[in-house]
Amino acid sequence: MPIALTSHESFKSTAPALRALITQTLRGESRRVGEIAVVLTDDEALRELNRGWRGIDRATDVISFAYNEYEPDAATRPVTGDLVISIDRVREQAKRYKVTEGAELARLVIHGALHLGGHDHEHASERNVMRVSEELAMKAAKALIRKLETAWPKAAMAVKPAMAAPRKKLAKPAKPAKLAKAAKAAKAAKAAKAAKAAKAKKRPAKAVAMRRARRPKKG
Numbered sequence: 390m391p392i393a394l395t396s397h398e399s400f401k402s403t404a405p406a407l408r409a410l411i412t413q414t415l416r417g418e419s420r421r422v423g424e425i426a427v428v429l430t431d432d433e434a435l436r437e438l439n440r441g442w443r444g445i446d447r448a449t450d451v452i453s454f455a456y457n458e459y460e461p462d463a464a465t466r467p468v469t470g471d472l473v474i475s476i477d478r479v480r481e482q483a484k485r486y487k488v489t490e491g492a493e494l495a496r497l498v499i500h501g502a503l504h505l506g507g508h509d510h511e512h513a514s515e516r517n518v519m520r521v522s523e524e525l526a527m528k529a530a531k532a533l534i535r536k537l538e539t540a541w542p543k544a545a546m547a548v549k550p551a552m553a554a555p556r557k558k559l560a561k562p563a564k565p566a567k568l569a570k571a572a573k574a575a576k577a578a579k580a581a582k583a584a585k586a587a588k589a590k591k592r593p594a595k596a597v598a599m600r601r602a603r604r605p606k607k608g
Contacts, residue, residue, distance in 0.1 A: 391422050396429035400476075403429075406537040407498055413533065414502040414526045415468055423467030425505065427498070432477040450478035451497045453504035464507065472501040491538030499526045 392408040394401065412422050428434075432448035440446045455470040457463050474497050483493040503522055510516040527534075 392425045392427065394427045394429070396427075400429050402540040403494070403537055406533055406540055410495060410498050410530055410533050410537070411472075411502045413530060414499050415506055417526055417529060418503070418506045418508075418522065420506045421467040423469035425469060425502075426471045428471065428473045429476055430473060432475050435473060435475040435478070438473060448475060448478065450475055450482060451501045453501045455505045455507075458505075458507060468502075468505050470505045472498065472505070474498070474501065489538050489541075491541040492534055494541070495530060495534045495537055496523070496527060499523055499530065502526075 392411055394404040394407060396403075407427055411425060411427070415422055435450070435452060436446070436448040438452050439449050442452070451472065451474045453470060453472055455468070457466050457469055460466065474494070479490055479494050479497065483490040486493065488496075500523055503519060503526070508515070508519040508522060510519050
């Protein structure tokens, strides 16, 4: 199945609407759907991922892991990746924005799907483009949002945050290519520094002294 849902049993009824929502959102961006995993979990899991992959020690509402975004032909490939969403944030933000929990979940799913499709919001120009795409997707998804609200289980209100998803089955996603590239560059720089230091130790003391004598003094 191209789009799979991992969650507490109470949320399984939302799977058809979530799959349709992601598919419709990506098709609106002229993208094909590949293997996508949707994980509905809690603040604790999102905080752990946010800290591990972004260096930010706090919970967030949704994190997207796109697995082919750095490939040369990424724009023509089927979209693949993971969407991890905090049910705790869905509940809190639904109250804050005065919308239903189903509507807020839909917004986060659309937001995450757009990230998987290549959108970002690091810069103002990117934010504007992504915001427009998100608004258009939300308008187009009104019927699906109603289905999601209908499927949203009343039992979910009684589910404790820590039970939102089977934590022991939540696999850590593969390292994003951007982070892997940065880690490789840092490792190469460290090796070069070590090689330079080793070379300096082999230099005759006189040569080192002469080199130091040519350095300008700080005034």
